[in-house]
Amino acid sequence: MNPSSTDPILKKHWPYRPVMDSGMESPWLWLGTWSMGGEGFGKSDAHEAEAVLNRAFEQGVRHFDTAGLYAHGRSEELLARALAKKRPNVFLSSKGGLVWHGNQVKHRATREDLSVQLQASLKRLRTDYLDLYQLHWPDPAVPIEESLDALADFQKRGLVRHWGVGNFDSSRVARFFPEGAFVPHQFHFNPIHQNREVLAAGKTGQRCCGCAYSPLEQGLLGDSPGGFGVRKFGSRDLRNRNRYFSSQQVGRWLLELDGLARETAMSRVTLTLLWILASGLEAVIPGPRTLVQLEKTLEHRAWISRLGPEWPVKLRQYVGPELWEHLEKGPGIVQRESADEKIGDDRL
Numbered sequence: 201m202n203p204s205s206t207d208p209i210l211k212k213h214w215p216y217r218p219v220m221d222s223g224m225e226s227p228w229l230w231l232g233t234w235s236m237g238g239e240g241f242g243k244s245d246a247h248e249a250e251a252v253l254n255r256a257f258e259q260g261v262r263h264f265d266t267a268g269l270y271a272h273g274r275s276e277e278l279l280a281r282a283l284a285k286k287r288p289n290v291f292l293s294s295k296g297g298l299v300w301h302g303n304q305v306k307h308r309a310t311r312e313d314l315s316v317q318l319q320a321s322l323k324r325l326r327t328d329y330l331d332l333y334q335l336h337w338p339d340p341a342v343p344i345e346e347s348l349d350a351l352a353d354f355q356k357r358g359l360v361r362h363w364g365v366g367n368f369d370s371s372r373v374a375r376f377f378p379e380g381a382f383v384p385h386q387f388h389f390n391p392i393h394q395n396r397e398v399l400a401a402g403k404t405g406q407r408c409c410g411c412a413y414s415p416l417e418q419g420l421l422g423d424s425p426g427g428f429g430v431r432k433f434g435s436r437d438l439r440n441r442n443r444y445f446s447s448q449q450v451g452r453w454l455l456e457l458d459g460l461a462r463e464t465a466m467s468r469v470t471l472t473l474l475w476i477l478a479s480g481l482e483a484v485i486p487g488p489r490t491l492v493q494l495e496k497t498l499e500h501r502a503w504i505s506r507l508g509p510e511w512p513v514k515l516r517q518y519v520g521p522e523l524w525e526h527l528e529k530g531p532g533i534v535q536r537e538s539a540d541e542k543i544g545d546d547r548l
């Protein structure tokens with residue numbers, strides 16, 4: 201195995217802390233395209249999704265994340281359309297290892313499976329290389345070594361510049377990645393769903409570059425009505441399977457959060473994104489679907505500039521100990537480590 205991420209270029213792409221006062225650069229901010237693909241997140245507007253991607257680029261976002269799985273490949277196609285002329289200037293990451301089988305999601309991460317999926321992603325993305333290709337989820341039927349070797353082989357062949365993983369539990373992080381490897385690792389992390397053990401395992405000896413996905417818990421932590429836990433989704437909306445949306449415990453915690461945050465001038469989105477970054481994650485991957493949501497998502501950058509180089513410390517002081525503690529504690533729902541025999545993400 202050859203951990204790709206010891207490559208200094210990759211480290212340069214993900215400086216641990218934001219570049220201050222650069223105005224435009226935000227390497228810690230990756231834009232996710234799962235919910236933009238037009239499947240599973242209610243009514244969608246392909247034109248607006250494309251406008252979101254273009255506006256994000258104008259605003260200095262350079263890292264766009266997708267997966268062959270998302271919307272049966274349509275998220276990748278959307279990215280290809282929106283970023284066609286910008287390809288050399290963007291960092292494109294996709295994933296393999298999960299596929300659709302009828303209306304079910306299945307693990308498929310043998311060497312051959314990943315190779316077929318990578319070729320399909322390259323075709324949909326209309327590119328001959330990816331900047332980052334990630335094992336979406338460990339396949340319980342395939343030795344992880346085989347999946348990782350396949351990724352390393354893609355890298356040797358120039359099909360991908362870097363490789364990474366997703367949804368490893370803490371023991372796998374410690375077992376598969378040596379100290380200093382700094383392998384990009386996407387995992388579910390936000391104040392409601394705190395994967396502290398995984399974060400700690402990756403940070404110990406810089407084994408992983410921690411990338412928080414679903415930072416707004418699919419909109420529950422957003423400012424739209426969905427953020428108040430009372431929203432009714434259409435029957436095909438995958439958020440019907442997200443237990444946090446129907447949890448009274450989470451609903452109460454959110455109400456308290458809003459009460460405590462009233463004294464600050466920060467939106468819930470800004471507060472959440474900054475709290476995640478201040479918790480030690482290297483990257484955060486929100487999925488705004490509209491231009492308004494994108495603007496709200498980007499607002500946190502101005503706060504970083506305003507709070508200055510010591511912003512994580514200043515942030516704590518600004519929000520005060522009670523609000524900070526509320527975020528740190530979260531609603532206190534016990535999290536399961538991913539179950540091997542099924543896709544650990546209940547939301548799929």
Ligand SMILES: NC(=O)c1ccc[n+]([C@@H]2O[C@H](COP(=O)([O-])OP(=O)(O)OC[C@H]3O[C@@H](n4cnc5c(N)ncnc54)[C@H](OP(=O)(O)O)[C@@H]3O)[C@@H](O)[C@H]2O)c1
Binds near residue numbers: 234415
């Ligand atoms: N590696 C993995 O296994 C994995 C798993 C999940 C996600 N990911 C990556 O992470 C990305 C983000 O995940 P996610 O879509 O769950 O992220 P998210 O940002 O937590 O949720 C996206 C949803 O939140 C709402 N939203 C987004 N920005 C908002 C804003 N500024 N204000 C109010 N509401 C806002 C929208 O809800 P409405 O639709 O209701 O408007 C949107 O559909 C994905 O696109 C994907 O790239 C990776």
